[in-house]
Amino acid sequence: MSDYSYLDELESRSVYIIREAYWKYKNKLVILWSMGKDSTTLVHLARKAFFGKVPIPVIHIDTTFKFKQIYEFRDKYVKCWKLNLIITKNDMALKKDMSPKKGRFNCCTALKTEALKQVIEKYRLRALLVAIRRDEHSIRAKERYFSLRDKEFKWDYQNQPLEMWSEYYNTKEESGTHIRIHPLLHWSEIDIWRYIKKEKLPSVNLYFAKKRRRYRSIGCECCCQPIESSANSIDRIIEEIQNSRVSERSGRAQDKEKEYMMQKLRSLGYM
Amino acid sequence: MQDYLNIAVTGDVDSGKSTLIGRFLYDTGSIADAAIEEIKDVSQRITGDFEFAYLLDSFEEERKSKLTIETTQAFCKTKKGKRFIFIDVPGHQELLKNMLCGSSYADMAILVIDVQSTIEEQTKRHLSILKFLDIENIIVVLNKMDLVNFNEDVFRHTEERIAEFFKNIGIRYKYFIPVSARQGDNLIKKSKEMIWYKGLSLIEALNGSFKGLNSDVFRFPIQDIYNIDKEKVAVGKIISGKIRKGERIKILPLNRVNKVKRLKLFNQNKFIAKAPMSIGIVLDDMDGLKRGQIICKTKLPSVSREISAKIFCVNKLNPEEELRFRCVTQESSAQIINVNSIWDIATLEKKNSQDILDKTNIAEVVILTDIPVTTEKYKGFNSLGRFVLQNNDSEICAVGIII
Numbered sequence: 121m122s123d124y125s126y127l128d129e130l131e132s133r134s135v136y137i138i139r140e141a142y143w144k145y146k147n148k149l150v151i152l153w154s155m156g157k158d159s160t161t162l163v164h165l166a167r168k169a170f171f172g173k174v175p176i177p178v179i180h181i182d183t184t185f186k187f188k189q190i191y192e193f194r195d196k197y198v199k200c201w202k203l204n205l206i207i208t209k210n211d212m213a214l215k216k217d218m219s220p221k222k223g224r225f226n227c228c229t230a231l232k233t234e235a236l237k238q239v240i241e242k243y244r245l246r247a248l249l250v251a252i253r254r255d256e257h258s259i260r261a262k263e264r265y266f267s268l269r270d271k272e273f274k275w276d277y278q279n280q281p282l283e284m285w286s287e288y289y290n291t292k293e294e295s296g297t298h299i300r301i302h303p304l305l306h307w308s309e310i311d312i313w314r315y316i317k318k319e320k321l322p323s324v325n326l327y328f329a330k331k332r333r334r335y336r337s338i339g340c341e342c343c344c345q346p347i348e349s350s351a352n353s354i355d356r357i358i359e360e361i362q363n364s365r366v367s368e369r370s371g372r373a374q375d376k377e378k379e380y381m382m383q384k385l386r387s388l389g390y391m
Numbered sequence: 392m393q394d395y396l397n398i399a400v401t402g403d404v405d406s407g408k409s410t411l412i413g414r415f416l417y418d419t420g421s422i423a424d425a426a427i428e429e430i431k432d433v434s435q436r437i438t439g440d441f442e443f444a445y446l447l448d449s450f451e452e453e454r455k456s457k458l459t460i461e462t463t464q465a466f467c468k469t470k471k472g473k474r475f476i477f478i479d480v481p482g483h484q485e486l487l488k489n490m491l492c493g494s495s496y497a498d499m500a501i502l503v504i505d506v507q508s509t510i511e512e513q514t515k516r517h518l519s520i521l522k523f524l525d526i527e528n529i530i531v532v533l534n535k536m537d538l539v540n541f542n543e544d545v546f547r548h549t550e551e552r553i554a555e556f557f558k559n560i561g562i563r564y565k566y567f568i569p570v571s572a573r574q575g576d577n578l579i580k581k582s583k584e585m586i587w588y589k590g591l592s593l594i595e596a597l598n599g600s601f602k603g604l605n606s607d608v609f610r611f612p613i614q615d616i617y618n619i620d621k622e623k624v625a626v627g628k629i630i631s632g633k634i635r636k637g638e639r640i641k642i643l644p645l646n647r648v649n650k651v652k653r654l655k656l657f658n659q660n661k662f663i664a665k666a667p668m669s670i671g672i673v674l675d676d677m678d679g680l681k682r683g684q685i686i687c688k689t690k691l692p693s694v695s696r697e698i699s700a701k702i703f704c705v706n707k708l709n710p711e712e713e714l715r716f717r718c719v720t721q722e723s724s725a726q727i728i729n730v731n732s733i734w735d736i737a738t739l740e741k742k743n744s745q746d747i748l749d750k751t752n753i754a755e756v757v758i759l760t761d762i763p764v765t766t767e768k769y770k771g772f773n774s775l776g777r778f779v780l781q782n783n784d785s786e787i788c789a790v791g792i793i794i
Contacts, residue, residue, distance in 0.1 A: 126394060126474075128668065135669035136614070136628045143615050143682065168657040169626075171619045171671065254464050261464055264492075282488050282705055282787045284495045284779055287719055292785045308466050 127315050131165065133286060134303040137265055138169045141247060141301045142176060144291055148246035149301075150206070152236075152391065153178045155190045156338050157312055157323050158251040160197075162304055164321055166249070167201060176249070177204045179239060183231040184214060185340035193324045206243075210235040220342050225381065233389045237273060240298055247299040250391055255308040256368060259382050265289055265305055271296040273389025300391075309368050310361045317354045328352045337372050344372060395474035396600060399494045399526070401517040402503035407534045411503055411572035412465055412477045415593070418579040421467040464496075475597060480517075487516065487751055488705055491790065494520055499528035499600055501593075506533040506549050506569070510556055516751070519736045522562050523703055523753060523792070525771045529564045530596050537571040541584040560739055566596045608632050609640070609688040610775060611672065612719040616680055624655050624671040625680055627720070630774045632688065633665035634672070642674075643685045643765040644694040649674040683721040685765045685775070692767035692775050697728075698758045702780065702791040703736075708748035714788070715781040719774050721764050729757035748789075755794070766793050 141149055151166060151174075153159045166174045180194060198205045210218070213230040220227045239245070254261040264280050266289035281290035293299055307315075316323060326335040333346040334357075351360040400408050467475040480493035494500070500521050504514065521529065531553065539545040546569045557564055568577055569588055576582035577592045591599070609632030613625045634640070638651050654661045655671030664670045672686065685692070698716075708727070716725035733742040733754045748754055758780075769776030769792035780789040 132628055132667050132669040139614050139626060139669070169669070170617065171624070171655065171657050173619070255466050280489070282492050282790075284492065284787065284790055285774070285777060286496065287774060288717060288779045288787060290786070306464075 127311065127318060130307055130311055131168070131315070133306060134162075134165045135169045136286075137289075137301065137303040138166055138249065140289065141249060141303075142169070145247040145299075148244065149176050149249065150243070150245055150247075151176050151178045151249045152251070153180055153194075153203075153205075154251075154339065155180070155186075155193050155324060156251075157316060157327065158253060158304060158307075160321060160323065161307075161312055161315060162249060162251040163197075163201070163203070164319060165303065174201070174203060177206050179206045179208060179248075181232055181235045181239070182207050182209045183227075183235075183340050184209065185219070185231075185342055187324075187326055187338065187341045187344075189324050189326055190338065193322070197322065206239065208235055208239040208242075210238060220340070224343060225385065228385060228390060229388060232391070233273065233385075236389070236391075245298060246293065247301055249301050249303060251304045252302055252391060253304050253307050253309070253312075257382055259386055263302055263305060265302050266291060267300045267302065268293065269298050269300060269389060275387055275389070277387070310358060313354060313358050313361065317358070323354075327357065329356075336368055339372065394472070394601070395476060396597065397476045397478060397496050397498045398597070399478045399480055399497035399500040399521075400503060401480050401490065401494070401500055401514075401521070402534075403505070403508065403511045403513045406503040406505045406508070407572045408503045409479055411501075411532065411534065411570070411578070412479050414572050414575050415477070415578050416465055416467050418575055419467055419469055419594075421465075464493075469594065469598075471598075473598060473601070487520075490517065491520055491703070491705065494524055494526065495790075497524075497526055499530070500526050501530045501532055502564075503532050503534050503572075504549070504553065505535050506539055506545060507535065510553065515560075515739070516736050518557075518560060518562055519739060519753065520703070522560070523701070525769065525792070527563065527771075528600055529562065530566045530568065530593070530600075531564045532593065533567065533569050534572050536569045536576060536582075536585065537574050541569075541571075541576070541582070543585070543587040546588075565600075566591060568593055568596065608690045609634055609686075610692075610773075611686040612721070612774070613680060613682055613684045613686065614720050615682055616677075617671070619655070619671070622673060623677040623680070624673055625677070625686070626669070626671045628669045629664060629666040630719070631666045633663060634688075636662045638688070640674070640686050640688055641691060642680070643687055643692065644763045645679060645684060646694070647676075647679075649676050651675075685719075685721075687765075692765050694763045694765050696760050696763050698760065698764070698766060699755075699794050700758060700778070700791040701753060701755050701794050702748075702789045704748050704750055704752045704754070704789045706782070706786070706788040707750050708780075708788055710748065712782065715785070716758060716760050716764065716778060717781065718764055718766055718778040723760040723762045723764055725758050725760045725780070727756050728759045731755040731757070758791075769793050 153163055210231050218227055218230045252260050264283050269275055283289050326338050328334055329349045329352045332350055334349045334351060335344055335346050338344055349360060351357045400412055402408050465477045478493045478497055480490045533546055533549055550567050569585055570577040576584055579594050581592050610630045611627050614627035617624045617626055636651055636654055639648055641648055652675050653673040654664050655673060710727040714725050716723050730744050732744050733746055733752050736751045736753055767775045776793045778791050779787045782788045
């Protein structure tokens, strides 16, 4: 029971932030959806905030290298939840055969960060709802709920604005800048799984073990490594995380390619 | 009973705050092996020793200069299922803004002091902020006992000195604990080196700090009005108390009484809702409802344009300037019409009230808002008792509490 009251509180704080974002940015706001467990939870929280009819478009930044299960999941729940989906790709880079073979840093930057830049420009977006969490990476632990990116997408992490009491956020912006809003910042990995269980949310089947392997974090097929695991249900995933000391993103190549790579990617505008 | 604690960890630069949290996380098994491997790797290149602080200080600049720049929050769960969220707040004076931000999320605080050092201005500032935010539950940790051979006399001497200091500035503390963050003494395990110490270890002291949620009066600041299925719904987060279908409520500052027709949640029928849920409320009359109004039950807050408050200046403040007053979802232009007194945050000495309101000053002021706002006296954690002031740039330039 106590767990559930805790989840209720996490949910309520996130819903409050989503509604604040919508009040402030209305149709200049989008949700980034990668179909992973976190951003799917974010979409669900938006459904809660707006009683089932999400007025905010949902953006999928498609690198074209995602698992096929991810695309299937996307197409199924776009219909099921009646979402307004915008798919965006960096066509220029793809035409020039951008892939991890040209270096992971370059690939992430071109197919994710640059693609995001293009869609922001196209729709003149002012704010993005992004499902990052503090416990994912020690760099992300230093984020604010409302976090400004400048024209070059840079994150000025040495001079972040004041946020108080989870009620007052920075909404200062200039033309060309955008705000990243992080409604799930205070959730941890295990909270997400407990919430998925409580709310009976669907998740991409890559998260569940087959032949003693499962993905703990999903993205592009070429840059994700499965972990050894026999967790083939949500309950067993929860149990596994509780007893594990392997980090969630340990299978994600871009996090550990080089020292401070995450910091560098993020300072260039990566999520 | 709340089953988690938000703990601000404060102290001077070099007092070992980040090391303390890092070691605590490590000893409770809250750190992923990959992070430990990474730290081993980086530590070796930078200092040669395993640095627990790097678990929190993750920016290149932070590790190289051994200085925490930005607030970090770290999660920790103990075997008994208790959750601790450590908020590592920077100690450097230029970064006071980050300290304020981090501390505003805290239920309690740990103050880390190097057992061999004196109390620096920085610690005084930290304590003033904790006092300002009304965070009363403070644990003092005297760190680096390993550097004084775990000597009891050194500990007692420092304890006495600091107790005196606390008394002078009018702040209470709950525990005094001698530790070595680097070696893990008295964090999770009782120290074998300090058998003379009969008190609690840090984890025992923290376990004794859980408390029930406070406040029971119903308060619901309207966040927005949505049109759902041709019906108007007032959405928001209940900040305290509970509400039932059919109950009579009052809308402030409209001063109107209405009945709750329906509580609205996604895919759920509820007849009762309580803090801190985010819900929708449909009243029997939805006319004239808008963001910034407060739905309340008995023990009504006051509605006024004139507010007496204590403010903490984040930036230099010009009393002539038009400001933006924000209290939860309420917003109004405002002006400071009277400055009764000003203190310096480090010395806590009074300044001349004619002086400018400088960065990091605390002042007792009277604020005049353009439109009536609903507020009540600050009692620790009640949202209607606290506010922020923004300047033209919509940057927060002061935080305040209602007195």
